[in-house]
Amino acid sequence: MPANIYHQSIKQLAADEIGAGILPAANAAVTMDNPLCGDRVSIQLILEKNQIKQVAHQVRGCLLCKAAASIIGTVVEGCSAQEVRLVHDQLAAMLQGDSPVNWRPNWTSLSHFEPVRSQKSRHGCVLLPFKALLKAVAKTQ
Amino acid sequence: MTFNVKDIRGRFAILATQVNGIPLCYLDNAATTPMPDLVLAALQEFETSKRGNVSRSGHYLATQADEAYQLARQQAAQYINAETAEEIVFTSGTTASINLLANSLGSMLNAGDEVVISLAEHHSNFIPWQLLRDRSGIVLKAIGLTDDGRLDLSTLDDLVTDRCRLIAVGHVSNVTGAITDVKRITSKAQSVGAQVLLDGAQAVPHGPVDVQDLGVDYYAFSGHKCFAPNGIGVLWGRGDALAKLPPFMAGGGMVERVSWEANSYASGYRRFEAGTPPIAQAIGLGAALDWMMNLSWSQIKAHETALIDKMLAILNNTPELKIIGPNSAEDRIPVFSFDIAGYHPHDLCYLLDQQGIALRGGHHCAQPLMDVYDLVGTSRASLSFFNHEVDIERFAAGLNNAINELRL
Numbered sequence: 221m222p223a224n225i226y227h228q229s230i231k232q233l234a235a236d237e238i239g240a241g242i243l244p245a246a247n248a249a250v251t252m253d254n255p256l257c258g259d260r261v262s263i264q265l266i267l268e269k270n271q272i273k274q275v276a277h278q279v280r281g282c283l284l285c286k287a288a289a290s291i292i293g294t295v296v297e298g299c300s301a302q303e304v305r306l307v308h309d310q311l312a313a314m315l316q317g318d319s320p321v322n323w324r325p326n327w328t329s330l331s332h333f334e335p336v337r338s339q340k341s342r343h344g345c346v347l348l349p350f351k352a353l354l355k356a357v358a359k360t361q
Numbered sequence: 362m363t364f365n366v367k368d369i370r371g372r373f374a375i376l377a378t379q380v381n382g383i384p385l386c387y388l389d390n391a392a393t394t395p396m397p398d399l400v401l402a403a404l405q406e407f408e409t410s411k412r413g414n415v416s417r418s419g420h421y422l423a424t425q426a427d428e429a430y431q432l433a434r435q436q437a438a439q440y441i442n443a444e445t446a447e448e449i450v451f452t453s454g455t456t457a458s459i460n461l462l463a464n465s466l467g468s469m470l471n472a473g474d475e476v477v478i479s480l481a482e483h484h485s486n487f488i489p490w491q492l493l494r495d496r497s498g499i500v501l502k503a504i505g506l507t508d509d510g511r512l513d514l515s516t517l518d519d520l521v522t523d524r525c526r527l528i529a530v531g532h533v534s535n536v537t538g539a540i541t542d543v544k545r546i547t548s549k550a551q552s553v554g555a556q557v558l559l560d561g562a563q564a565v566p567h568g569p570v571d572v573q574d575l576g577v578d579y580y581a582f583s584g585h586k587c588f589a590p591n592g593i594g595v596l597w598g599r600g601d602a603l604a605k606l607p608p609f610m611a612g613g614g615m616v617e618r619v620s621w622e623a624n625s626y627a628s629g630y631r632r633f634e635a636g637t638p639p640i641a642q643a644i645g646l647g648a649a650l651d652w653m654m655n656l657s658w659s660q661i662k663a664h665e666t667a668l669i670d671k672m673l674a675i676l677n678n679t680p681e682l683k684i685i686g687p688n689s690a691e692d693r694i695p696v697f698s699f700d701i702a703g704y705h706p707h708d709l710c711y712l713l714d715q716q717g718i719a720l721r722g723g724h725h726c727a728q729p730l731m732d733v734y735d736l737v738g739t740s741r742a743s744l745s746f747f748n749h750e751v752d753i754e755r756f757a758a759g760l761n762n763a764i765n766e767l768r769l
Binding site for chain 1: 705706707708711712722723724728731737738766767769
C-alpha cells in the first residue's frame, strides 16, 4: 500500500493557507496552471536587493498544492532568488529519488511531502506553487 | 440476445484487475473503455493471418487485409445508419476527424462567415474552430449553458444568422452527460442553410446512432471510447457534403493521378485517407461496433436508467455535493460530474483510486465549461453498460471514506 499522503500535517498546512491573499504593491506577479488537472496558482511578491520582502498567493488546487503554498507563505520571506531555486531543485529531486534528504534550513517542513514520492501523478501538485514562485522571482531579475 | 450484465462483464478481462489488492471498479468510461475478448480476437486474427497493406498490393495477404478493412467500414456505416460505406472516413479519432473538417471545410469559408459551437465542447471541438478563426477571419460564436449543464438553446435564434455556415456541437457532453436536443439545432441550421457537425464520442458507446434521423451533415467518434482500440475513429459525412470537401492530409492512397503539372484526387472517403491507415485498429473498431449493434439495447437502456437513478440518489444525499449536470435520468447518459465544497477532485479521485475505484478528476478537456461554473475541475464517474449496482455501492462507500480521510 502506498504511504498516506494526506497525513494531519498536510491537511493542517492546507487549511491554514499561510500567505494566502493579494499583494497589490507586488513587483512580480505570476499565474500558472497545471494543464493536467486545471489547478491554478497565483503568486505575487516584492523582491528588493535580491531578497523577498513579501509574498502572497491564491491557490485553486488540491490539498497538496495548498499545503506547498502554505509552506512558501511561512518561510520564503527573507530568501534570495538563489535560495528559492535551490529549494525548488531539492524538492524536485526528493520527489524523484528515494534517498534521505538533508533539507535546507527553515525548509524542513517540506519533509511532509516525502510520502508523495511514490505517487508520480501528484508531483506536479506539490511543485506547482514552487514553479510559480520561481517564475515570479525570474520576473524581477 | 438477452442482456446479462454478468455475461457482458465476463468478456472484459481487464475488469479482473486488482488495485492495491482490491478488485477494480472502473468508472472512467468517458475517458476510455476497455476492449472485450472479441475485439482482441479480431486484432489477433488480423495480425496473425491477414496482415497486409490495403489498397496497394494484389497478393493474398493484401486482399485479405483489404476485405477486412472494408468490412469494418461497412460495420461502422451500419452502426450509425450511414447511407453507404463510402461516407465513412477512418481517422485516428474524434480529434483528427474534427480537425480534418475544420481544415477542409474551413478552407472553403470566407472572412465573416460564422461557425457556432458551444461552451460545453471538449477542447477537440473548440480549439480547431478557434484556430480557423485566427487564420481565416471567420466569426466564432458559442452557445451558453443552463444551470443544469445543457446547451442553452434559447439563444439559438440570436446566435445563428444567415452568415452561419456550420453548427458544431457535442451529441452528448463528456462532463455533464446531457444529451443535446439535436432536432432543434438541425431545424435552426436548415432555416439558414448551415451544416451541422456532431461530436459523437460520448454518444456512440451508449447505443446505435441514426445520422439520417438526426439530420446532421457530419458525425465524428472515437474507437477507444466504444470498446475498440486507440488510434482509430470515424468522420461520417453525408455523401453530397463529403463530395464538396477538398483534401486536407495529402499522400499515398488519396489520389487518382499525380503529375508535376496537376493531380486528380480520389472520391468519397478515399480523398481523406492519406497514407497507410490504422488497419488493425479499424478492424477492431468494426468488430466492436458489430458486437454492439446486436446487443439488446432496450434492455441496456433500462439497465443504464436504473444505474443513473441509483447514482443520482447517492450524489443527492452527499452533503455539500453539487451535481454539474442534469439531476434526472431524462435525456442524459450515465456520466456524472460533481463538486463537493472544500474537497478538490484530485484529492477525492486519488483516495477513490486507493480503494480500487477509477474516476477522473480535473477539467476533462473542457475548460470553457469549467469557467462557466467557476470551477477548476470536477470529479467524474462515467458508467457503461458493463457496470452494475455493486460498482455504485462501492462508489458510495468509497466516496464517504475519501471525504472522511480528507476531513481535518
